[in-house]
Amino acid sequence: MNFSKDLLSFIDESSTAFHAVDVLEKRLLANNYIPLQESEAWDLKPQTAYFVSRAGGAIILFKTPNNWDSEAIYHIVGAHTDSPCLKLKNNPVSFKDGYQLLNVEVYGGVLINSWFDKDLLLGGKLVLENPDGSLQTELVRISKRLRIPRLAIHLDREVNKKGFVPNAQEHLFPVLGLGEDLDFNTWILQETGLQGRILSHDLFLFDAEASNFGGINEELIYAPRLDNLASVHASLSAMESVGFSDNTVQMAAYFQHEEIGSESQNGAGSNFLEATLKRLSQSVSDHSAHYYQTMAKSFFISADMAHAVHPNYASRHDAHHKPYLGKGPVIKSNANMRYATDAFAIARFKQWCHKAEVPYQDFCSRNDIGCGSTIGPMTAAKLGVPTIDIGNPMLSMHSIRELCSTIDHELIIEVFKEFYRAN
Numbered sequence: 001m002n003f004s005k006d007l008l009s010f011i012d013e014s015s016t017a018f019h020a021v022d023v024l025e026k027r028l029l030a031n032n033y034i035p036l037q038e039s040e041a042w043d044l045k046p047q048t049a050y051f052v053s054r055a056g057g058a059i060i061l062f063k064t065p066n067n068w069d070s071e072a073i074y075h076i077v078g079a080h081t082d083s084p085c086l087k088l089k090n091n092p093v094s095f096k097d098g099y100q101l102l103n104v105e106v107y108g109g110v111l112i113n114s115w116f117d118k119d120l121l122l123g124g125k126l127v128l129e130n131p132d133g134s135l136q137t138e139l140v141r142i143s144k145r146l147r148i149p150r151l152a153i154h155l156d157r158e159v160n161k162k163g164f165v166p167n168a169q170e171h172l173f174p175v176l177g178l179g180e181d182l183d184f185n186t187w188i189l190q191e192t193g194l195q196g197r198i199l200s201h202d203l204f205l206f207d208a209e210a211s212n213f214g215g216i217n218e219e220l221i222y223a224p225r226l227d228n229l230a231s232v233h234a235s236l237s238a239m240e241s242v243g244f245s246d247n248t249v250q251m252a253a254y255f256q257h258e259e260i261g262s263e264s265q266n267g268a269g270s271n272f273l274e275a276t277l278k279r280l281s282q283s284v285s286d287h288s289a290h291y292y293q294t295m296a297k298s299f300f301i302s303a304d305m306a307h308a309v310h311p312n313y314a315s316r317h318d319a320h321h322k323p324y325l326g327k328g329p330v331i332k333s334n335a336n337m338r339y340a341t342d343a344f345a346i347a348r349f350k351q352w353c354h355k356a357e358v359p360y361q362d363f364c365s366r367n368d369i370g371c372g373s374t375i376g377p378m379t380a381a382k383l384g385v386p387t388i389d390i391g392n393p394m395l396s397m398h399s400i401r402e403l404c405s406t407i408d409h410e411l412i413i414e415v416f417k418e419f420y421r422a423n
């Protein structure tokens with residue numbers, strides 16, 4: 001339960017991918033991790049913890065082993081910091097019928113219905129210009145609540161029969177307030193107490209409600225962004241719980257932009273992890289082949305949430321591959337390699353589960369329902385590292401409010417601990 005309690009506060013503080021990385025940086029600094037800059041040379045010592053972040057939304061943390069030399073291998077957990085949501089457009093405000101409205105775009109595969117009739121908050125990154133011309137980036141959260149109201153059933157009598165199918169361009173304007181006039185930047189400066197001139201922003205809407213335990217025995221977790229902050233938190237917690245390994249670099253890589261395809265400066269399709277691993281390789285060996293030799297001996301766990309069987313829609317799962325909540329991490333397989341998993345990777349992962357005495361389950365989608373994907377295949381291809389796709393089972397994936405089980409979060413942390421301890 002202890003890790004799960006901490007997960008709730010971690011999620012509530014991590015309103016956006018930027019906030020998640022900020023929370024991680026502060027936590028790592030407090031735990032004596034040394035910050036590295038990509039723009040500087042690195043002088044890495046044994047038995048030392050480091051982190052490096054990129055563009056505010058991605059971060060890699062690692063601990064060098066006791067024997068920090070050319071024989072060291074890498075055990076890496078990869079996950080993502082972003083979740084589907086609504087993003088503010090550059091020209092953010094409209095006025096219609098006496099309302100102040102926000103102009104938003106859909107970020108990723110949002111379950112749009114779930115964003116209606118929810119209290120929403122606004123937060124993210126502002127770039128300000130100071131009087132001397134310098135630019136300043138600020139992470140902000142605005143405390144005023146917004147809402148996208150549903151249409152009353154009296155004005156849409158067929159909705160329960162025909163379904164609620166909002167049009168993302170016509171029906172997705174959050175109400176900011178009443179009035180025909182508002183200078184958005186002035187309002188933001190007033191709300192945040194910041195000085196200067198706002199030149200640009202990356203602002204997102206998020207759920208105003210705090211995360212909670214649910215179920216009669218608090219066996220469930222009700223929270224936003226479980227996909228994939230739960231995997232971030234699980235690997236972070238494991239990393240914090242284990243000592244230095246003799247020969248293994250313990251590493252976690254958290255990327256932004258997974259929900260929109262990972263192709264960005266700090267997505268899993270970028271060179272962020274590869275460049276970091278090459279710098280580590282170069283600090284223990286002068287041979288150009290050393291990096292490739294090391295990757296072949298290392299292992300990557302792509303951790304992302306999995307689809308638990310839904311009691312009201314059980315037929316959406318293959319009858320023999322139905323992950324249950326509370327029964328441990330899910331091994332995801334797909335013949336067409338939408339997941340990176342192969343037999344060798346499964347065998348390795350099962351060994352770590354056996355050692356941790358944690359049960360595991362299998363997921364394979366129905367042959368007539370398309371399969372999702374993760375950062376696993378792309379990372380395996382880029383690095384040439386043996387890789388598995390796994391993750392904890394959950395319901396309501398990509399809803400504004402998701403659901404997973406308390407025990408699964410505790411169990412997967414035990415497996416990650418074994419993975420990080422292994423040499």
Ligand SMILES: [Zn+2]
Binds near residue numbers: 080228258
């Ligand atoms: Zn995900």
